[in-house]
Amino acid sequence: MSITVNGSAPAGADSPQPAARPPAAAGGGGINVPLQLPPRLGGRPITTLSASSYELWQNCEEKWRRRYLLGEREPKSPAMFLGIAVDQTLGWLHEQQIAGADPEPGDVLKAYGELFEASETDRRETRWTDDEPESMIRAAGVRCVEIYLEQMLPLIGRPTATQREIEVRLHPACEWSIKGFIDLETVRDEPVDVTDKGIVIPAGAKAPSGQQVIARRPEGEPAINDYKVKTRFISAGEAAGNVQCGIYVLDRRLRGEPPVPFVFANLVRPGGNRNGFDGRLQLTERTDAQLRGVMVRFAQMANAIVERVEQYGYEQPWKFADPRQTFPCRKRFCSWAASCPGWSGL
Structure with a gap:
């Protein structure tokens, strides 16, 4: 699986010669991608993009400018801290399992x-x-x-790696790359069933109300897993469009390995319209065409960053979030809202 990406340096920069050109993707064609990204204010280079930076860019380019170009720090929200604490605990659990231990629930809660x-x-x-x-x-x-x-560990599979760093480079001559850390990689020791909504359930179990079993995933199947703590479940449509999933599966394909299922270990807590806690495993997959689309998305983002710097520079505001969205353009969700021209005016 490959895509043609034509390297180009930002305007005004010397253009280094690409070391090689990847083979053309099905259908041919390509997209230009800057070999360098604009440096941060003060001159420190930007050498990586990530799924979270892409999502922030899509939500609010102005917030992206302040965080990644100006280096302004934003306080963590309680929801962010909760996600970090749970991620670290589940990572500790699976690290212990990989090392041959079998922690009791009390040990895991003590670690938390x-x-x-x-x-x-x-x-x-x-x-x-x-x-x-x-x-x-x-x-x-x-x-x-x-x-x-209680609900998810019996179905998640046998852990083989935690927090493995991945790196995707759109062109060999690029001085920046897409990086991330995979929460958990597993291999199934027992088969599981998957419903038409992508929900993983025990093999032979009754499907949740309004769903039907459409596939049985076999014993020995590897999977990439990511922990998500939210106030609502991730829908099948959201999972299908999640760029983080695409990056992690893309890493495998560019190394010549077959694609594997991506599973969100989705824990939900009270908030919004929810009054209780729950959890489920949400499975999604990617085709090679979708993975090529992920590469194009990041190439477009990189080009847009260069264009914004050329057009507006570092000090003028960039594109604001849509104020009709509950997230992110609200004072509750953005500590910069009070000083943002998109919220408070010039």
């Missing part, structure tokens, strides 16, 4: 408490609110870990 306490800097930098104080988030994390152990 210790990791929560150890994140002193993150706790101090989190913008706690009356609606989501630290004590509430701590308790929510305990329940999320319990649900993972």
Whole structure:
């Protein structure tokens, strides 16, 4: 699986000669991609993009400018801190399993408490609110870990790697790359069934109401897994369009390995219209055509970053988020809203 990406340096820069050209994708053609990204204010180079930076770019280019070009730090939200604490705990669990141990639920919950306490800097930098104080988030994390152990661990498969770094380069001469860390890689020791909504259930179990089993995933199948803690379930459509999934599967394909299923270990907590906790495994897959689309998306983003710097520079605001969206253009979700011209005016 490959795509033609024609390297080009930003305007005004010397253009280094590409080391090689990837073979043409099906149908031929290609897309130009800058070999360097504009440096941060102060001159430090931008050498990586990621799924989170792509999502931020799609939501609000102005917020992207302030974070990645100007280097302004934004306080963590309680939801972000919760996700980090749960991710670290589940990573600890699977690291222990890979090492040959079999932690009891009490051991995992003890590790959660210790990791929560150890994140002193993150706790101090989190913008706690009356609606989501630290004590509430701590308790929510305990329940999320319990649900993972009870409902999801038996289906997730045998862990083979945690937090493996991946890197995708759109052209050999590019001085920047797309990077990420895979939460968990597994191999199934037992088959599981998947419904028409992409929900993973035990083999032979009754499908949830309104769904039907459409496939049985075999024993021995590898999978890429990512932990998500939210106030609602990820839909099948959202999973199908998630760029993070595309990057992680793309890494395998560019190394000549077959694609594998991507599974969101989706834990939900009270918030919005939800009153309780729950969890499920949401499976999605990618075709080679979709993976080529991921590469094109990042090439387009890189080109747009260069164009914004040329057009607006570093100090003028860039494109704002759509104010009709509940997220991200609200003071509750953005600590920069009060100083953002898109919210408060010039």
